[in-house]
Amino acid sequence: MNDTPGWASPGSAPSEGTQPDATGAQPPEQPSGQGGGDQPQTPTQWSRQQPPPGQWSAPHPQVPGQVPTPPPGAGWGAPPTGPGGHGAPVGGHGGWGAPWGPPAAAKPGVIPLRPLGVGEILDGAVSxxxxxxxxxxxxxxxxxxxxxxxxxxxQKLVLDDRATAETLSDPSSSAREVGRAMGGVLLSSGVVFxxxxxxxxxxxxxxxxxxxRAVLGKSVTIAEAWRDARPxxxxxxxxxxxxxLIALTIFAVGxxxxxxxxxxxxxxxxxxxxxLGGLGAAVVATWIMMRFSLASPALMLEKQSIRTSMSRSAKLMRGSWWRVSSIQALAQIIAGIVGSLVVIPFAVIAGILSGDGMSGLFNGTGDGPGWTFLIISGIGSVIGRTLTFPISAGVTVLLYIDQRxxxxxxxxxxARAAGVQSYNAAVTDATPGS
Structure with a gap:
């Protein structure tokens, strides 16, 4: 067929017809019982290089349903067999060499360079x-x-105001006092937010x-990431x-x-x-938020403006809204479960060690949650966010790369950026005619 090792046809005829072997002897004459003397003799199709005696078995009728075993020849390796040299061939398609099919996708980093499945996206974020x-x-x-x-x-120095707690819990407080207390709470909460x-x-x-960078198999320091992201x-x-703001506007209109x-x-x-208007607005707002969910990586990686990145996200999401939204929701659920498994035990331990810290937090009495409660529960929150931040951000980036x-x-x-050699040829061989 071609000159590729392992793909030559077994028993191919020499290109120039019948030639004498290496010793100069001519090939044997055709037996008299297989053709008349007046009939033209068909040129032999045997190769000059024959196997040693004893390796060719006599022809026998093929059993129905049995796969014929090709003989060894040029470009064909010996068929692998089971233990003791007997049994069915092992490995590959029928046991004859490497399996056929397209080459495996290159994987210079945390994901293979091809369209990804749900598990590969989640695994890429964790990897x-x-x-x-x-x-x-x-x-x-x-x-x-x-x-x-x-x-x-x-929360301790600003929100922990005994006068504010008493004002909000006192039914006889005037509207002005309640408004002032609520204003302070909202201001402090706004700063925290x-x-x-x-x-x-x-x-x-x-x-x-x-x-x-991890997709390309390259590491980046925090300082390098900051220099790249700062603009x-x-x-x-x-x-x-x-x-x-867009979501709130839609909800307000509804x-x-x-x-x-x-x-x-x-x-x-x-x-x-x-x-009814709120329910309809919630559906529309959710659809729009998910439609623009890939705008953040588009803005950061393509160095685009806000408007252009939103347009890019809408284009990439076209026809894939349900798939991308489902993966995003699954990632958030996983991140929420991981965060809860860390935060809740720390909150319980903080409540036990701090005495009335949790009771003061819920009923508004006393001095509110103490330092012990805030510090221990804060440690749990830090650990939870440290584990969930990379999952959420990584899934979003990998979804963006997958859609592109x-x-x-x-x-x-x-592949070119990662330095993968002959990637174009591999893709062409894997998808002929595309």
């Missing part, structure tokens, strides 16, 4: 955390410690960079704030008409309309 643990856990741990320290300090949001943005940006941090913050009708006197009709491989053949660029 990134396991293989590049110094960078991944260093980023997640640093951000978690910073945000938790700020939250504990605000803002610090947590900033930490999440920084962790997402850095972990996106680390995961994208896009403000855009990522704007995107992170814009998406919830519920405000019912609220206005209820305030106008038609309470039952207004409440019904507000509930499926739609834009990103695997070719990734």
């Amino acid at each position: 990134t955390m396991r293989t590049h643990w110094r960078s991944v856990l260093g980023i997640a741990l640093g951000v978690s410690v910073f945000t938790e320290i700020v939250a504990i300090l605000f 803002l610090v947590t949001l900033i930490g999440t943005i920084v962790a997402t940006a850095l972990l996106t960079t680390v995961t994208s 896009q941090l403000l855009k990522l913050a704007g995107l992170t704030l814009l998406l919830p 519920t405000v008409p019912g609220i206005l009708i209820a305030a106008g006197g038609s309470t039952a009709a207004g409440v019904s309309l507000a509930v 491989i499926r739609r834009e053949a990103l695997d070719l660029d990734l």
Whole structure:
């Protein structure tokens, strides 16, 4: 067939017809019983290089249903057999060499460079955390410690206000006093939320960079990840704030008409309309949020603007909304379970060791949760976030890469960037005619 070793046809005829062997002797004459003297003799198809005597068995009728055994010849190895030289051939297709089929996809990093399955995406996120643990856990741990320290300090020094607790629990408090107390609580909670949001943005940006390098099999330090992600941090913050704002706007559009009708006197009709509008708005907001769920890695890895990254996400999600959304939801469920398995035991231990810390937290009496409760439960929160940050960020990045491989053949660029040799030829052989 060709000159590739292992693919020559067994028993091929010489290209120039019948030739004498190495000793100069001519091939034997045809037996008289197999043809008349007046009939033309068919040129022999035997190869000049014959096996040693005794290796060719006499022809015999083939049993119905039995697979014929090809004889050994040029380019064909000896058939592997079972123990003792007997039994069925082992390995490959029928035991004759390597199995046929397309070559395995290159895997320079944590994922193979081809369209991924659900398990491969989840395994890629965990493999990134396991293989590049110094960078991944260093980023997640640093951000978690910073945000938790700020939250504990605000909760103890600002929210732990005895006068505020007494005002909110006293039925005789005036509306002005209650409003002032609620304002202080909302302000402090807003500061804690803002610090947590900033930490999440920084962790997402850095972990996106680390995961994208892990796909290529390359390590990156925290300093290198920071230098790469820093120019896009403000855009990522704007995107992170814009998406919830869009969802809240949709929810408000769905519920405000019912609220206005209820305030106008038609309470039952207004409440019904507000509930229906809220449910419809929740569905629309969820659809839009998931449609833009790949905007963050598009913004960070393609260095795009907010608007362009949202457009890229919508394009990549087209026709794959259910698949990507299901994988995202599964990743969040797994991250939530992992976080709960860590946080809940620490919270229970903190409540036991701190005496009335939990009772003060729930009923608003005493001085509120003590330092022991806050510190021990904070340690649990830090460990939980350190483990869940990489899972959530890694799955999002790998989903983005998977969608680009499926739609834009990103695997070719990734293979070249990773230094994989002859990747184009392997892909061409694996998918002929494509």
